[in-house]
Each structure stands twice: as C-alpha cells, then as structure tokens.
Amino acid sequence: METASFLQNAWFLLIGVLLAGYSVLDGFDLGIGVLFPFLAKTEDEKRSLLGAIGPVWDGNEVWLLAGGGALFAAFPAAYATVFSGFYLALMLVLFALILRAVSLEFRAHDTARKGLWEAVFVASSFLPALLFGVALGNVVAGVPLDARGEYAGTFFTLLRPWPLAVGVLGLCVFLLHGSAYAALKTEGPIRERARRAAKVLAGLVFAALFAAFLLVLVLFPHMLDRAPSWLMGNAVCLFCVAFLIVLKKGRDGWALFFSSAVFVGLWGVIGAIHYPNLVRATDPTLSLTVANASSSPLALKIMLVIALVGMPLVVGYTVFAYRVFKGKSRPGAVGY
C-alpha cells in the first residue's frame, strides 16, 4: 500500500473536523426539527423554539457544504464514487435539505399553510438525520467497488444491518443534541419536555451504541483491533453518563457540551476505525484511501492555506453571532 503524505493525512483530519463541526452545530437544529412536534405545542412555544434556531441554522448548514467541498477538492475520487454510487439515497438527502431550508421561511410567511410547512420541516429534518449515519456506516463497513473505483452495488446494498444501526445511532445523537439545545434556549413547558426527552434519548443512545458494537463483534471484528477506537468508544460512554449527571443538576449548558462531546467522540471512533480508508471496498485491495484518492500535493497545500486562513475567521464570527443571540428564546423576540 502507498504510504500517505502529511498533506493527505491533514486533509483526512480536516474533513473529519468539518463533519464533526457540522454534527455539533447543525446537529442541534436537525434534532430540534425532528423533536419539534413533541417539544412545542402552542403557537408561542413553536415560535420560541424556532426562534432558537432561526438566526443560526443556515450558517450551521454551511459546515456540511464546506465538508462536501473539502472532500471534493482533497479527495475527488472518493467524492465522485460516493455521490454517484449512492445516487438515490443522496438525492433523498438533497431533496430533504432543500425543502428543509425553505420550510422555516415559508412557515413564517405562508401562514395559510403553516401546518404543512411544519410537517415538511419535521420530515426533512428526520431524513438527513437518519441517512447521514447510514451513508457513513456504508463507507466504513465497505461497499462493493470495481477496479476503476466505481460503486458496484445497488440502492439496497446500502440497507445492511450495521449501516442501518449507525444511522439509528446517529439519529439518536442528533435528537439528544437537539433536546439539550432546546433545554438551554427555552424556558417553561418546552424546557421541561426537552429535559424529559433528553433523559430517554441518553438511554436510547446507549442502546444504539451497544447494538452497533454487538454488530461489529459479529460482522466486522477487524474494526476492533485499534486501540484509539476503544479509547474513544469508552469516552463516548463516559460523555453520555456525564450528560445525564449535568442534566439532572439542571446545567443545560454543560449538557449541550457533553452531547457535543458525544458527537466529537463518535467521529473519533469512526476516524480511528476507518483511517486510512475513505471508501472501504468489500475487496480491501480496491479501497479508496487517503493515499490513492487524493488531489495533487500542490492542490492540497493551497487548500490547507485556504482552510488555515479561513476557518479561524469563521469560528471567530460564528462565536460572535451566537453571543449576539445568547439567552433564552422568547416568542417574537427574533422575528418568528
């Protein structure tokens, strides 16, 4: 196997950082989207809850575009294989993302069809929250690739047990994270509902983690031979426990911190299992790796400069924006 260069490894890491950033940021608004009907019952409650994500969801979603763009630029062969290979599944994600983006805007202004746009918002939050995990589970578990690196499976290849388990695990963590953010940003009945949901969801995350782990034991024992993944896996369990403890104490900010940590930890597990693969092939000699699927060193270097100049700025003004909108969201306070 070719050995990977520093730049190739750096981009493996950076794409992981972008995707983890996406999970932590857009994760809570996806989660709130799915939990919406359970958390908010009255119009005022709905407006509070939407006001909590209204000013920020769009910037959050850009992390996905940045991650996708980085994958395209750094590892075009992997980007091409996944996006053309998982065509129908990714189209579902895409249509959901499109409808989700307009649903909030249309709900606020197309008042005659509020209920419809709420339903669209919920459904279009649910689909990506589930399918991101399924897609990730597939590239980690391995999919059939041919000698040109093209996907050789079908739509149904993607629906195997372990990728589905990863999808469910991802969904549970999105919901956990969403409930934590909802608790932090709201008060009264919504906050109580969010806290109750968070308790149940922490249990579900545990169960999903355990199920995914059992499936790994049976199906992919090779995933267990890496120490960092064990370490990260245990850390994720600890973060879940810590989440429950701080939740019980009413420390909503810390709960959000630990649900974020769960996400970051899970990305650590995935990275540790998956490296140096980008798309694992059923026949491991055909796998797309950081070494064989990357752009040229010059392109990677230019991209690294772009990332190192740009991302600190992004983090800086994102923090600024969150501070502008800090505090509890109240109906009508930010335009919903």
Add this chain to the structure above:
Amino acid sequence: MDAVFLARLQFGFIAGFHFLFPPTTLGLSFVVLVLETLYLRTKNEAYKKLSAYLVKVLGTVFVMGVATGISLEFAFGNNWAAYSRAVGDIFGAPLAAEAVFSFFLESVFLGILVFGRDRVRPKTYRLSAFLVFLGAHLSGLWILIANSWMQTPAGFRMEGGRAVLDDFLKAAFNPSTVVRYVHTILGGWMTGALVALAIAAWLVLKGRSADKAALLMKPALAIFAVAAVLQLGSGHAHSVQVTRTQPEKMAAFEALWETADGAPFTVFGIPDEKNERTLFAVRVPRMLSVLVHFDPNGRVLGLNEFPKEDRPPVLLPFASYHLMILLGLAFIALGAAGWWLLARDKLLSSRGFLKLLIMAVPLPYVANELGWIAAEVGRQPWAVYKVLRTSEAASAVVPAGNILFSLVLFTLIYALIAVVGLKVVLRTIRSGPDGAAPGTPKGAA
C-alpha cells in the same frame, strides 16, 4: 433518452433555477448597504425602515438561493463523477473556498441582519450589511473562477487523463475570470436594483409610504443606470476575450460560418445549422471586426475553421447572445429615461414610467439566464474547453432512469419553491416599509 443528455438537462435546469436568486442577492445586498450607510450618515429613520423592509425580501431570496445551491455541489459528484475525478484537483478548491470564505460570512451575518437589529449597535449592523454584501460578491468570485476555468483552462498539466494543478493563480485568474466576474456582478446589481426600483415605484403608485419610496428610488436608480452603462463595456470586453480565447464560441454567437476579413455583425437572422447559412440575415458590414478588433478589416474565424465534432451548436447560443445584447441596450435606455425624469423632478409623477419599471422586473432575470445559456451551450461539446468532452464527463454508474427520476422530483420541488417563494416575497413587499396597508386586518401581514 441517454444519460448524458439527461444529466445536462438536469444541470442546466438546476443551475438556471438557482441563478434566479444570487443576482437578486448581489443587487439587493448592495442597495441595503447603501441604505444602512445613508441611515448612519443622516440618522433619518426612513432609511432604517426601508432597509429593514428590503432585508426581509433579501432573507427570503437568500434562503431560496441556499436551498437550490446545495444541489449544484451535489451534482458534480452525482451526475458528473467522471468530471470530478478528471478535474477535481483544480475544480474542487474554489468550491471549498467558496464555502469557507463566503457562505459562512453571508449566512452568519444575514442571520444578524434579519434577526439581530435590536441586538447589535447601528455600526455593527451596518458592518453586518457590508459583510453580507462582501460574502455575496466573494461567493460570485469563487464560483466564477471555477466556471471560467472550464471555459479557458490554465495553470495545469495533464497526467494520465487527470488535470493536475501547476499554478494556482494562473488557474484561478485564467483569461476569462475577471471579465466574466465583472459582467456577472453588474448583471446582479442591475437585477437587485431594478427589484428595489420596482418596489419603490409600486409604493408610489399605491400612494403608500411615498416619502420613503422616493428615498429608495434614488440610490436604486443610480445603481441600475450606472451598472447598465458599465455592462455595455464589460459585455464588449467579454466578447473580445471570447473571440481571442474561444473563437468557435464567438463564431456560434455570431453564426459566422466562414472566416472573414472584415466580418459583419448579424443583427438578426435564423441560423440554419444543417446548411451552414443564416436565413433572413440582417447584417452590418464589417461591424463584428470593428467590435472585436477595432479594425474594419480584422479577421474573425468562422465555424469552417473547426472540425464538426468540435463545434458548438449555433442556434441557441446565437439567439440567446443576441437577445441578451438587445435587453442590455434596453436597460441602458430604461436607466437613462429614469435619470432624465429624476433630473426634471418628474420621476414620481410619471405613472406610466413607474408601471414600466414594475413590468421590466423579469427582464434582467431573462438577460442573466440568456447570458449563461450563451456561455455554457457555446462551450459545448466540451465540459472543460479542449480538455474534457461533456460526453466523457458524466457518471458511469448512474443509469438514465435514476437521472430522469431525480429530474422529475427537482421539477416538482422547484415548481413548489417558485410558486410559494414568489408568494412569500410578494406578500412581504405588500406589507410595505411601514407595516400593513390601511384596511388590511392587523396580523395578516
């Protein structure tokens, strides 16, 4: 139908639909920035109300632009996997840079514009307006860098069928980047400014917030009129560049079948590609040579110079290029007429002209789309000019049926977005800068 054709149809459709929104954002963010600056300078609350009013429109348009823009990033991998593998080394970086340098900037600060008026100081608010303006314009730069590289690729070498980056600056600022950028941005300014102008005209006609409408009209008209005049220059420079770097594209624009010293400009005609002639042609002798070479005897290459398999289609680029120029001239006339009326203090009382401004709103959108049709169909048969054929750029593993299926869904979803989005924007406009119109029940707006 074959997969490549469907993939092209789909890309043309989703890119064309998406491009309804960015020009509006470019122009409206400019108008909002001007209004915020005037507000800071004059402390006139009317500017603040006008800006808040247009920010609502901008917010909705921006969200639709984001929603429909995601599809494009997906499309290169979904439908054009062979393209992505072949040129990802160069083409991917500007797309990633666009997200890093502009999408974040635009969306974070648009959040502050739409939701944070009372949460930040006026100067911070104006800065946010500037950063949204900057983000929109940087976004345009990066995506046009990517597009221009497909038209006039530079700064790379070929290795085993893959383009490999040699020189980033040469690739980014290839021969068509700057002129294409200026041309596209000016088109956006005209589009957004005309939207603002039409809104002001509508308020005047309805007799609502007339004082504010008058305040809005001046900067919007200034941007529109100046951009329309500048566009003539940028369009000219763009044509000169195309003649130099993609001569077969200019030959298609002009339906110039044979190379000529002192080539005519075809004002009207119907290209007959099969027989390589132009029916009902109305030509100005030597005009094309004058335009592109400043020399009545200058040589302009005709389609006959190029093998048939390397020629672009003629009818569509010819028609869209000429209609675009016609519209461009009409915009100059519209801007000049507005200026003339304004200078004589008759603008607000010229009801016919105000109605004309409203009816003209679709035209810049049409011109923007026509420009892209001319540029992209004129690039055929290449995905990347003389590097990669479109027929070799599509995904190998995606069957035509899947593309057709997604195309149908795109059509349905985009139709829904178009209808509801237009309704929402019109509703926002109808609410006026001072809230609901008299007689409207409270809370309806």
